[in-house]
Amino acid sequence: MSTKVKKMLFILSKATIENAYAAFVMANGARMEGIESEIFFTFFGLEAIQKKKLEHLHVATVGNPGMHIPTMLGGLPGMEAFATKMMKKEMEKLDMPPIGEFLEILSDSGCRLWACKLAVDMFHLKEEDLIDELDGILTIGDFYSRADQEGCQLLFI
Amino acid sequence: MDLNIAGIRLDVTEDGYLTDVSQWTKEIGLEIAKNEGVEMTDRHWEVVSWLQEQVKNDVALSVRGIKKSGVLNIKEFYALFPKGPLKVSTKIAGVPKPKSCI
Numbered sequence: 228m229s230t231k232v233k234k235m236l237f238i239l240s241k242a243t244i245e246n247a248y249a250a251f252v253m254a255n256g257a258r259m260e261g262i263e264s265e266i267f268f269t270f271f272g273l274e275a276i277q278k279k280k281l282e283h284l285h286v287a288t289v290g291n292p293g294m295h296i297p298t299m300l301g302g303l304p305g306m307e308a309f310a311t312k313m314m315k316k317e318m319e320k321l322d323m324p325p326i327g328e329f330l331e332i333l334s335d336s337g338c339r340l341w342a343c344k345l346a347v348d349m350f351h352l353k354e355e356d357l358i359d360e361l362d363g364i365l366t367i368g369d370f371y372s373r374a375d376q377e378g379c380q381l382l383f384i
Numbered sequence: 385m386d387l388n389i390a391g392i393r394l395d396v397t398e399d400g401y402l403t404d405v406s407q408w409t410k411e412i413g414l415e416i417a418k419n420e421g422v423e424m425t426d427r428h429w430e431v432v433s434w435l436q437e438q439v440k441n442d443v444a445l446s447v448r449g450i451k452k453s454g455v456l457n458i459k460e461f462y463a464l465f466p467k468g469p470l471k472v473s474t475k476i477a478g479v480p481k482p483k484s485c486i
Contacts (some may be wrong), residue, residue: 252485252486255447255485255486256485258462259447259468259469259470259471259485260468260471261466261467261468261471261472322444322446322448322449322484322486323486324448324486328448328451331451332447332448332451332458332486335451335457335458335459335462336447336458336462337459337462
């Protein structure tokens with residue numbers, strides 16, 4: 228049994244914890260199968276690679292029907308923090324690493340991590356604001372050129 | 385499924401993992417490694433026996449567990465078994481395929 232997928236390219240554009248984990252689990256899962264993987268962090272996805280912010284990502288309690296919390300209640304102060312705490316507890320039970328450790332695992336596993344140049348400029352970020360594991364800051368064109376072989380798949384999250 | 389290695393008939397799962405760990409010998413491990421395109425070194429064997437020990441002690445194998453192991457780091461693990469470290473190393477070790485996604 229072998230897959231025709233040779234490389235998975237992910238674009239993470241959101242800062243919610245569930246989106247970050249979706250990208251990380253899939254990128255790591257690819258490497259575990261011997262498939263190359265890379266993640267391009269853009270717009271709010273950049274929160275996941277900012278040293279000061281990455282451990283403070285939240286689950287979305289407003290506008291997220293999957294949470295089964297009425298939208299009005301989801302917006303109450305402390306709701307997001309509470310839901311996030313519960314979710315982190317469940318994830319720890321499954322041995323899912325926190326964001327910072329997950330990024331180290333990805334980098335050590337050979338997953339390339341890129342920041343979007345346009346978004347970095349827009350949010351006035353400097354390289355020292357971003358994690359040490361980052362492979363570089365790219366334009367979207369540069370990122371497309373990473374799809375350099377047969378069997379590349381690109382996913383927007 | 386059946387697999388014939390070194391003149392011994394072995395029961396294996398659909399994706400080639402031994403179903404009976406006690407059937408494992410180093411020769412069998414070597415044959416599986418050849419099929420997987422892995423050239424075994426002393427370090428490979430060290431990792432394989434460590435994995436067997438972990439499974440014997442009922443430790444669930446995961447990449448995160450490798451990071452915490454102190455025996456080898458993730459970079460080395462990938463360097464030894466580039467085509468999928470957990471998947472390939474456990475097959476060579478004759479232990480069940482890990483179910484972890486991380």
